[in-house]
Amino acid sequence: MAGLAAGKSSAPNLAGSGVAPQASIISVKVDSLLKNRRICGSAKPCSVFFDSDLLRGLEFVYKQRRAFNIASISVSVGGRSNKRGCLRSPIRRTVAKLRRSNIATIAASGNEGAANRLSSPACIPGVISVGATNTADAVLSYSNSASTLSLLAPGDKIGLPMPGVVSAGNEVVSSGTSLSASLVSGAWAALKSHKPTATVDEILGALGNTGVPVFDPKNGLTKRRIQVNQAHAAIIP
Numbered sequence: 001m002a003g004l005a006a007g008k009s010s011a012p013n014l015a016g017s018g019v020a021p022q023a024s025i026i027s028v029k030v031d032s033l034l035k036n037r038r039i040c041g042s043a044k045p046c047s048v049f050f051d052s053d054l055l056r057g058l059e060f061v062y063k064q065r066r067a068f069n070i071a072s073i074s075v076s077v078g079g080r081s082n083k084r085g086c087l088r089s090p091i092r093r094t095v096a097k098l099r100r101s102n103i104a105t106i107a108a109s110g111n112e113g114a115a116n117r118l119s120s121p122a123c124i125p126g127v128i129s130v131g132a133t134n135t136a137d138a139v140l141s142y143s144n145s146a147s148t149l150s151l152l153a154p155g156d157k158i159g160l161p162m163p164g165v166v167s168a169g170n171e172v173v174s175s176g177t178s179l180s181a182s183l184v185s186g187a188w189a190a191l192k193s194h195k196p197t198a199t200v201d202e203i204l205g206a207l208g209n210t211g212v213p214v215f216d217p218k219n220g221l222t223k224r225r226i227q228v229n230q231a232h233a234a235i236i237p
Contacts, residue, residue: 005186019186030057071192072104074185076178086123095126108177110144115218155180206231
């Protein structure tokens with residue numbers, strides 16, 4: 001996922017690079033390794049993401065805001081959610097603090113095909129939620145959607161470089177809203193480099209206002225698929 005946002009290829013003209021190849025990445029571990037057979041089943045041990053882990057990760061980033069020039073946080077995880085739980089989540093307060101510091105929290109909408117529900121933490125107010133489209137600008141059938149969805153981005157059959165998994169120069173092809181969220185994180189870094197003082201609302205507005213309208217037949221909603229070059233031109237440095 002990091003490669004989609006800020007990977008830097010050695011190929012001519014940076015072919016195969018991420019959206020913001022000059023950006024740096026801070027990796028923060030937000031999962032717990034469990035050996036509980038009841039939770040993991042035959043996959044014991046397994047990695048599990050708890051809200052408490054994510055909250056600590058977000059707080060860590062907030063504390064680093066003066067040491068590093070942080071544009072956004074990419075959260076390519078998702079869990080079940082309900083409206084009440086999203087509104088009352090303790091993560092909401094930290095997301096708001098980050099937003100006031102001009103740091104966006106970007107999360108995948110989830111891959112359950114819901115028409116009126118986003119996965120957590122995408123459902124939490126203040127989070128930039130991202131759904132997935134294909135090359136024909138159609139919303140993927142499994143991409144969660146709701147009226148609160150922030151943006152759409154490509155997420156179908158995307159090549160992922162995975163050092164140690166596949167040989168150099170090869171990729172693993174994957175799909176999902178997590179990939180879309182990573183691409184938006186890269187777009188955020190590119191736009192932030194263009195105007196370092198830009199607020200979260202300003203960048204979100206640029207991406208939304210210049211994006212391609214895409215209709216979702218699951219719920220009749222139209223959301224915007226990002227166009228980074230158009231958003232870049234819309235932000236006056």
